[in-house]
Amino acid sequence: MIEAVGLTKRYGKTLAVDNLSFTVPTGRVTGFLGPNGAGKSTTMRMILGLDTPSGGSALIDGKRYRDLHQPLRTVGALLDAKWVHPNRSARAHLAWMAKSNRLPAKRVDEVLDIVGLSAVAGKRAGGFSLGMSQRLGIAAALLGDPQVLLFDEPVNGLDPEGILWIRKFMHRLADEGRTVFVSSHLLSEMALTAQELVVIGRGKLISQSSTEDFVSQATENTVRVRSPQLGALRTALGRTGVSIRDEGESLIVSGMDCADIGELAAQTGTVLHELSPQRGSLEEAFMQLTGDSVEYHTEIAEGQVPATLVPAGK
C-alpha cells in the first residue's frame, strides 16, 4: 500500500503539490489522474525519495522509500523511459541495476524476455524507439519482482500497438495481485486500465474513489425533453422529485430515463417533440472537474471545447 499524508512540495512561491493525502490500495490498479502540471510526476518522485517533500510524507507499506532495504525488491518504477545512458546496452543497464540490489544476473534475461527485448538486449539503448525504451523501463521496474509498481504516463507518445501492450501488461500485473499506481492525463485511458482513481488538479486532491463510481458520477445520464406544453410537463416531473433544468426551449431531466418520462407524458396527456438521452463523455466530465485547476488555460469559449481535446504531452 502506498500512502501519502499531507504531501507538499513547494518550489519558491509555487506550490506544486499542496497538502495531498491519498492511499493506493494493495492488489489493485490505481489511476493517478490530473491535467498537465497538476503535480503527478512530482508526487511520484517524492514517493520514490528522489525529491524531498516540503511537508508531509509518502509511505510504502509504512516505510519511507529511503528506508527501504534493496528497494527494487519492494517497489518497481518507471518514471521516464529516457533515464538510460544511450551508449549502454539494454542488458548492461539492467545488469547494473540488478547488481545494486543483489539480484541474480539471470533475472536480467528473464525480464528482457518478459518485455520481449531479448533480441535487442545487446544493442545500445540510445537507438531504441520510444516503445522499446518504454519496454526497457518496464523490464527495469520488474527486475526485483516487486509487489508495488509505479508508472508515470506509460502510454504517452506510444503508437496504438504500444498502448495496447502496456494496457494488457497493467492488467496482467494486477491479475498477479500486484499494487499498480499509474498516472495519466487521459481519463478514457484510465477508465480502461484502473479500478481506483486518485484525481488531482493544481497539486490538490479532487477525488479518490473507484473508477466505476467516478465515471458514473462524472457522466450522469440526462434526458432532453422538448414539448409545446413545457409548463405542464415541468409540473408533472416536479412532483416525482427528479431534478430539472431549463436549457433554451427544452428541459434537461436527470434521475429518470426516457421510458419513464414518456409514460409520465402519456399519463398527463402531454405532447412530446423530443425525448433523447444525453450521455456526457468522460473527457467532458474530466474537464469539468479539473477545469478550474488546469495550470495553463487556453481560452476557448464554453461549449466549443472538443470532447477529445485533452492537452497532450507531459
Next chain:
Amino acid sequence: MTALLATERIKLFTTRSPWWSMIMTLGITVGLAGMVALTHAGDRPLTVEHSQFGSQFGLMIITVMAALAVTTEYRFATIRTTFQAVPNRTSILLAKTAVVTGLAVVVGEITAFGSWAVAKLIDGGPELSIRDSGDLRMVAGVGLVYGVAAVMAVAVGILVRQSAGAISILLIWPLLAENLVGLIPRVGDDLRNWMPYVNAGRFLNGVDPEMPLSAWGALAYFAGVAAVLLGTALVVANRRDA
C-alpha cells in the same frame, strides 16, 4: 558495499569514455616519453623526471574522464535511476568515487612506469635509473596524484552536474587560476604555495626548500582539499532533489 562497488564498476565499463580515456592517457604519456627520449640532445643526461614529461597531459584526461563519469549521469538522468535503486546516496556516490579513483590510480601507475620504461629502453642512460626515494616518488607517485585528481573531479562533477561547466572549472583551475594567484602583489607567492595542484606537482617533482610542506605533506594537503570537496558534494547531493 561490495555490491555497490560492483554496480559502479559495471556502470563505468559499459560506456565508452573510460576506455578511450585509458587509451589516450597511455598513448600520450608513453608517446611523449618516447619522443623526449628520441629527440633528446645536449650536454645534460636524460633523467627520470624527463620520462614523466607527459604526466600532466594524462592528468587532464583522467580529470575529464572522472568528471564525465558523474556529469553524464546527470545529463542522462541515470543518477535518478541510481538513487531509486540505492536511496543511500552517500554510499553509492562513495562507491562511484572509489571505482573511478581506483581506475585513475591503476592508469597512473601503468602510464608512469610505461613512460619510464620506454625512455629507459630508448636512451638507457644511468640517470634514468630509479636510484632513490625521490626518483621512485616521481614515477610511482603519478598514480596517487591521478587518484586524488579523480576524487577532485568526481566532487566537482557532483556539485556542478554538467559536463562543460565541471570540465572548464577542473581544467582552468590548475592551468590558469593557480598560476594567476602568484601575480597578486605581496601575498601572491604565499597563496600559490597553498594551491592544491601546485602541491601535487611538488609531491612529484621534489621539495623546494622555500615551500612550506614536505613532499608527502604536499600530497596529504592535495588529498585533504579533495576530501573536503567530496564531503561538501555528498552533503549537497543528499539535500538536493535528484
